[in-house]
Amino acid sequence: RKEVEQDPGPFNVPEGATVAFNCTYSNSASQSFFWYRQDCRKEPKLLMSVYSSGNEDGRFTAQLNRASQYISLLIRDSKLSDSATYLCVVNDGSSASKIIFGSGTRLSIRP
Amino acid sequence: EPEVTQTPSHQVTQMGQEVILRCVPISNHLYFYWYRQILGQKVEFLVSFYNNEISEKSEIFDDQFSVERPDGSNFTLKIRSTKLEDSAMYFCARERDRNTGELFFGEGSRLTVL
Numbered sequence A: 001r002k003e004v005e006q007d008p009g010p011f012n013v014p015e016g017a018t019v020a021f022n023c024t025y026s027n028s029a030s031q032s033f034f035w036y037r038q039d040c041r042k043e044p045k046l047l048m049s050v051y052s053s054g055n056e057d058g059r060f061t062a063q064l065n066r067a068s069q070y071i072s073l074l075i076r077d078s079k080l081s082d083s084a085t086y087l088c089v090v091n092d093g094s095s096a097s098k099i100i101f102g103s104g105t106r107l108s109i110r111p
Numbered sequence B: 001e002p003e004v005t006q007t008p009s010h011q012v013t014q015m016g017q018e019v020i021l022r023c024v025p026i027s028n029h030l031y032f033y034w035y036r037q038i039l040g041q042k043v044e045f046l047v048s049f050y051n052n053e054i055s056e057k058s059e060i061f062d063d064q065f066s067v068e069r070p071d072g073s074n075f076t077l078k079i080r081s082t083k084l085e086d087s088a089m090y091f092c093a094r095e096r097d098r099n100t101g102e103l104f105f106g107e108g109s110r111l112t113v114l
Helices: none
Strands: A004-006 A011-014 A019-025 A032-038 A044-050 A055-057 A060-065 A070-075 A084-091 A099-101 A105-110 B004-007 B010-013 B019-025 B031-037 B043-050 B053-057 B065-068 B075-079 B088-095 B103-105 B109-113
Touching: A004 A084, A011 A019, A019 A084, A019 A105, A032 A060, A032 A070, A044 A055, A044 A060, A044 B103, A070 A084, A099 B043, B004 B088, B010 B019, B019 B031, B019 B088, B019 B109, B031 B075, B043 B065, B043 B075, B075 B088
Parallel strands: A011 A105, B010 B109
Antiparallel strands: A004 A019, A019 A070, A032 A044, A032 A084, A055 A060, A060 A070, A084 A099, A084 A105, B004 B019, B019 B075, B031 B043, B031 B088, B043 B053, B065 B075, B088 B103, B088 B109
């Protein structure tokens, strides 16, 4: 089983739609979780951390389910500018090499 | 404005040549990392650098790779004898706090080995 697994997509949705991505992780000792956004041929940028209680930042909502070892990202009222690849990142806190990136989910928002 | 500045933005080199990629942090941080991303693949950890020493390295970071902080500010990643499979984006990153996972990446250096 891959350490961090994501549906590669692409998800192709109309502007204004709500879209959700899931990510599963294999290490039950993982401590911190993140969503990064990466535009084509650009660097990854931290979008938001994912807290056990769930957290929201504007149109973005992140949830963590430790029992099932998955993380989700919900984007409401999607904008054209949301088109990007969304990377799930999991960290067990022991060392830098244990910050594990998923392969990403591609999202394309159409007008 | 990026947290770290990387140069060059793109380098094309012949197989077997040496390449040096540079990273300049804007603020004075102790923890730095180099990551690699082959086109279409995931971001992979190469090496972490703490307080002027290598803290940890991955199995990708073999004897062909080295890192230095030659002048106390710039960080360099050197690939001694490039191979075709070294073609990738190379990102320098700093972390908000050590081992938190909150990484701030430079804009990357794209390396193309012919």
